[in-house]
Amino acid sequence: MGEQGNEWKGMSVKQKLSKIFDNITVEPILACYILPNVIASLATANMNLEKACRVNLNYSQDICDRISVRNITGIEREEEEIQSLVVRMNYWQSILRSSLPALLIMFLGSFSDRTGRRKPFMLLPMSGEFMTSVGLILCTYFFYEWPMEVAGVIEGLFPALTGSWSTMFMAVFSYMGDVTTLEMRTVRLGVVSMFISLALPAGTLVSGVLYQAIGFYGVFATVAVMYVLGMTYGAFRLKEARTPTPLSGPVCGEFFNPKHVKETFRVAFKSREGNLRTRILLVMVLSVTIFGPIYGEQSVGYLFVRRRFKWDEVDFSLYSTYTTIVNLIGTALGISLLTHKLKMEDSMLGAVAYASKVVAAFFYAFASTSFSFYIVTLIEILGGTGMIAMRSIASKLVPSEELGKINSLFGVCEAVVPVLYQPLYSFVYYQTLSTFPGAFFIVGAIMTIPSVLIFLYLYYLQKVDPIGTVEPIPTSEKPKGQYNETFEAMEM
Template identity: 45%
Template sequence: MPILGELLSCIGLIINTYFFYELPAEVVALTESVFPAFTGGFYTVFLGIFSYISDITTTHERTYRIGIVILCSSIGHPLGIILSGIMLKWIGYYGVFLISAGLYLFSLIYGLFFLRDPEFKSRTAVSISNKSCGNFFKEIFDVNLVKETFTVLFKNGSKNRRLRVCLLLVSVFLVYGPIQGENTMMYLFFRYRFNWAELEFSCWSSYRMITHLIGTTFSISILSKNLRLDDSLLTITSSLSKIIASVDYAFAETNFGIWLAPLLEILTGTAMIAIRAIASKTVDGEEIGKMSSLFGVAEAMTPMIYGPLYSAFYIATFKVLPGAMFLLGATLTLPAICIHWWLYFEHTKDRKLEETDTNNDNLCHM
């Protein structure tokens, strides 16, 4: 559905380009936003992707596979921004929108005809395919499905399941929120503190993005896949990297200190990968989609909360200490470290219990 919405949006933009001088700018804005809004947009796309990856992978491979997805999206977004200006100059609006529409159409065809649901979902897929069109749309707008999604938070289970799920959702706000808030005010900070123009900030942002990609690749390929480091430890390492870099941002007085900071926060991008992986391993298989929905809601809410918070905080403190907002981010990240230390000890207990059960079963079969 969201890919179809993006495809319709591209078609609408092509029509708007044809009637460029006849239609007002408001029509272009509505065409670009209405279809993705009604079909879910990219939050829903990633919800489906993460749920599917969680369904078809083992618990040992899940962190690595989720990391690959986030890594690809991290590369794709800036690459699209870089290429968009070049392509607009070469092939114009029609070319850009036609290529985008073609890519969406390819994704739609691939998803419909080549991706297969996991075996345990095949019955559900058959039952859905037998429903009428009216019942299909009725199910989409069913309020009870929303209620069922939020019941995942409060569902009791073994191994402190409810507490774990709630703390994981809290850690999303604590880890993702400061990053969103700082990015909102980052350019103003550099402009005021170091008198940077757009060119310097653009070069620094590209350098920062490259270091994050290198750090994320190292974390998911070496720490997670090869060394099999616990997901909670990955989150703790990422959060510590963020806190150390925040101190550097706050008190840096020269360009060297600012160019050093991205190296200090090189592992920051790993946290959300690890948190998603922990969540998918905490709930049952049929609840992974609902858990991903809750994560999507939390990620969508963080800019609404942290954007105004950081704006107000920066305005109140920039004359005293321009980098004070980074100290705020470090302080807000500290509780996330405590949460994941507790989760790490819980995971250690789980592994010991599994080993004990396995040994007992082997003794019984001897």
């Protein structure tokens, strides 16, 4: 590693940039998955609101046009009725979108570990989102013929059948575990997470503007093209980290063998050295308490700011971009300063991150102006580091051949929590819509407190029994994929 560092220091800026680009692996796939997802999200939310008003409730054009521009004086009841209809659809849509991925991911992780195949499970979710985009183009064409529920089924069904976000992140983080050494994993996962964070503001920055400029057709056609570009890159440019193992039988038989589901859960429950099993189980619980509030707030956040601050698509895009940039800065500071320079434990980093989120949630709930809502974001500037800390902890508790399974368990948790949290948040928002719309933030704060406590307990367990983290990959056993030596040399 010292030789790599000396080599890196002797390079010109052009050579360094060339080296970095040569070592890019999953980042373009993530960009072509996350970016169109974010760009389409506002258009999709507005389609549901527009269809609820114009098709399902059959309100007049004047009422729907006024609601579209947030001029709701005198028609507050109609606005509540529209939002209530959309919120009720969120109940069953979250179940549809989450239940199938939760089932699939239990087979995917084990299959990925046994065969060494990560790439297909990055491409599969992208194909589902592409089909969703095509379906939403049809929903636009048949705008007055198809009610809101048809769009809701299309939004949920295709991603559900192809694994959705949980499958994408299972494959990506398993791949990153294959191509990084133990000591560099937190930093490298931080780089990937920062790349994700860059895709988010890029998407949110243009989503509202793009929707107002080119409408439903333009947005859904644009994101469909982006998914095709991502699948093309993944199919022809990305290399598997390990040589795939030949299948011993038919694909369906190998994939859906129930014994492999047992193997996946065995990763969490089997006996291990020291307190490793306890720590793995705690991380599984932690994934629920982390993912839950995220999905819950996403389900009603746009509706909340429309009502509380009278924001339109551009206002929401600008705010989302601002919050993501703040979190990106916080993540960069957290990873470079707290983790790399000060050597702060992952668990303590996570505790700090989620403690800040608890405090911020109370301020969000009572924010009365757009300016105060913006300022509160600074309180949770380190919030983005918590997810990185959790992923890093999990990757260090199991050997490389179990990374797919452990990330599958994360995927199960990530797929299941929307079924629990999104209906809860939607119910709270629905019940408090006319009295205290920000009440769901208080619910989120209460449900985030366990994350802080679990991180602190993981810190304690690591101190009293530091046995059992997996060893770094020896040089002679480095994977055959695109091993990211560049990022390790940069740290020298």
